[in-house]
Amino acid sequence: MEADRAYLERKLKRAFQLLILQRGRNPGVKGWELRRYIGKDFRKILEILSKELSSFGLEVYEVKGPDNSEDSSRFILRFREPPTLYEAEMAGMRIDELAVLAVTIAYINAKQGRASRKEMERFLREKFPKWRVEYSLDRFVKKGYLEQNEELLQIGWRTRAEIDERTLLTLVLSGVSEKVPSSK
């Protein structure tokens, strides 16, 4: 019993270290890597770890890969609850940029997952200055929120990892609350 507990603790510790430390260009660990380092039962370990981390406001989240296989899935550690607007601003995100991201993701989703860059820029320029639109789109592509293939914009891996697209669309459709809550 004691040995089992020690074994589990060791695996949990290893899984947490793998997930929290960024080793490559992008955060998170692929399914095949976890199987290699944690073992076949890595999903169970991640489940337990996710429960353990909930008290710290974190969770283990799976981002499906292109072929939907377990090996290509990327597992990440992310915040369980969304931050407040104030916290997001404190983390270096400008309201303007957040708004551009919201419009871009909602627009691409409305267009069945792809929109040409020119079309996107034209739409964004109704609300934002040209320089802000170009700068923000480039930044989002670089950060992984968007993918640009030739002139085509698509949803990037980071959006799938960090943003609950369904919630975003629901909020956009419901008109959100015009009054931005003060969370200071």
Place this chain on the structure above:
Amino acid sequence: MSQRQRNKSIEDILRVIELCRSIRLSSADPFEVDIKEKINILRKLLPEYKFLDELLLDAEALYQLSQIVKLQDEYIKRKAGSMYIDPLLIELKLRLLSKESLANAIVKSLHPIATLDQLSPRGLERAFIYWRDLQPLSERFKDERGITTQPGKIGVEELVTMRILSKEKFEDKLKAVEDELTKVSAGEWIDYYSFIDAGKYEEKVEKAYILAFLVTEGKAEIRIDPLSEKVYLRSSNIKLTSEPRSVAIPVGAE
């Protein structure tokens, strides 16, 4: 197949490729492409191909059509899923919402990734190896740019060092040309080219070179007539008060 028919069939394939590309690179409905009809066009044309470029175009058209089929598959999956909402409705809502509301919407659906980015001993080692093996910029792009030499100046001091001129000889020559100019011009404007023309090309260049020194020192003056573009020269004894202006005067080829 005649040349005219051949051109027409190539045009047909190119039209298929272009249509597929434009659909792929826009958010247009992929079902606008009638795959069956396009495949039939390609099938009809296939037996008539004789050249490799025609077959390559056919392969490209097939590839583009396969990409459209892939898009159609994604389109159906999305439309069947619960994420499908009328695009016009979304566009309208996005237009109506304020920046603050939009920012609020994205923040409410955001779950930031928690990660630690730190330098590991292995990373440090890799960085060191990279830096150690990194060639200077001039070496790195040598093959692409070739070796370039910037144009520079060569002065008397350097010519003396290179033993092309000797200090004494150069000063003697300077004095000789100055005396000659004083004698020939006698304070009047004379033609520059007549003065430097000394028969041999080498001597002509040498005289022009020495004259340049005299002008710089203020012992000779040069005037260029802007209309006739003739160059005039006269001896002078003015003291330069301002920065001298550089003038290029061609002495002609040998």
